[in-house]
Amino acid sequence: MQGINREWRRFTPEQRIIRFAFYFIAVAALVMSARHIEFIPEFLYDAPAQIKDFFVRMWPMDPTFYAKSVHAALIETLNIATLGTILCMVIALPVGALAANNLVPFKPINYLAKLILVSSRSVNSLVWALLFIAVFGPGALAGTLAIAFRSIGFVGKLFGEALEEAQRGPIEALTAVGAPKSSVFIKGYWPQVKPAFWSIALFRWDINVRESAVLGLVGAGGIGMAMDSAMNLFRWDQVAVVLLTIFVVVIVAELGVSAIRKRVI
């Protein structure tokens, strides 16, 4: 009889305590941040007026600016994104393979490869761009390298995980008939990870189009440069043209990628 009156609980006391601790930490962090951060309330009062001013100055747009400098910059941006993605795939392929434990069964090398991937991801593309500008000077070369180096971590991690999930069967079969290592990779692993590889590449290209649009703000070429120069001249009608172009290109790229993905992969 006592079973009926028993109180059922979803979590054990220990689970509840640790969950509560996390909620508590989250709220405490939020409260502390909100109290500590520096606000300048005067700036907030005239924000609506500033935003209104911003849009008034943007309208009407300056359509001649597109033909004059945005179009060439846009092509440059797309080239930076595409070349950066290709370069990153070339570098990420071996690094990702070294990070996969079933392909290279040697822990120190796996960890070294993973360290490379983590540091590539942690540095932002703008910061990579600043580093490469210091080395190669301002321009599209720095932008392309920045895009490539930022993407290595992302692509290498996903590709390495795809390799680790590859099935043993075909690989054992190839090893059993005495295929050399290179053939095991090309005929055993590659066909299994090929769809993942191409979908990662497409996905990253989509992200890189977005990222390469801002690289120009620090001088690494592309459409961001056109935007930066228009902003420095306070030509907000031209900035509006650039923003609209970026919006359209990003949407088209996303639609294109999802269409290709549906049809091919």
Added chain:
Amino acid sequence: MIASIAAAHRNPFPAHWPTRIGWLVLLGYCIWAAAQLDFTWRRFVSGLSNGERFLTRMFPPDFGSDKWEMIVKGLTESLEIAVIASAIGIAISLPLGLMASRNLSPPWLSWPARFLIALCRSFHPVIVAIIFVKAVGFGALAGIGALVIGSLGFISKLFADAIEEISLKQVEAVRSSGASFANVLTYGVLPQVFGRFLGFCTYQLDSNLRNSTMVGIVGAGGIGGTLFSAFQRFDYDFVLAILISIITLIFVGEILSNVLRAVFLDNKTISQWFARDAAHAPVTPRGLQE
């Protein structure tokens, strides 16, 4: 005889010409684009000697006491921006994601919501930060605004997609017991998507942390401003010190969000944590972990 043997032993992996042509086209594009962007060998070589000088000036990193103070101040501000922006973003994206889900809300509500989400998603945080710097002036407030927009775009979209995939049977069961709309949400919808929502939120907190270290480049607060001015002063050993601090902070953040996922999604407790045999990998939404 010979012909039959040759037929039996023909290459099982014949060359596939369309693929080869595809690779050739790709190679051709690379050469064309590299020429367009004016990549030359001479530039590359002169860059290498520059790079050598650059690296020697970077080492050793400068963690002097006045520099360390600047780093701590900047990183604290970045961290605060990330926390506040994530909190506001999560709070707004709950209703926004619900509005955008096509199975629970009517078309006149879901299409505008979807458009708003697409608008938030298509601009890079740095561009949004520029707009906010113009609107609310230099400082952390602009950074918070920019990251809130970014979080909205990401969390609401994935949250809406997650809601669209729920099973409607449970919703119907709750509804048939006479529950109000709010109760249907709390007991029929949210339990089905809570795990994934938490995954998106921790991922976004992580990504806000990364981005908050960068919005300072356009004057929106945080360590990015310090980093950018160090670059402009050619203070490269300080640059390296800042970069090392940022990477450490992000690494710690990544570990924390892994712990969070393990606790909430795998129901792990501290005692299990230290038990060796129970060391399963924490559940992570696939393809999300950047």
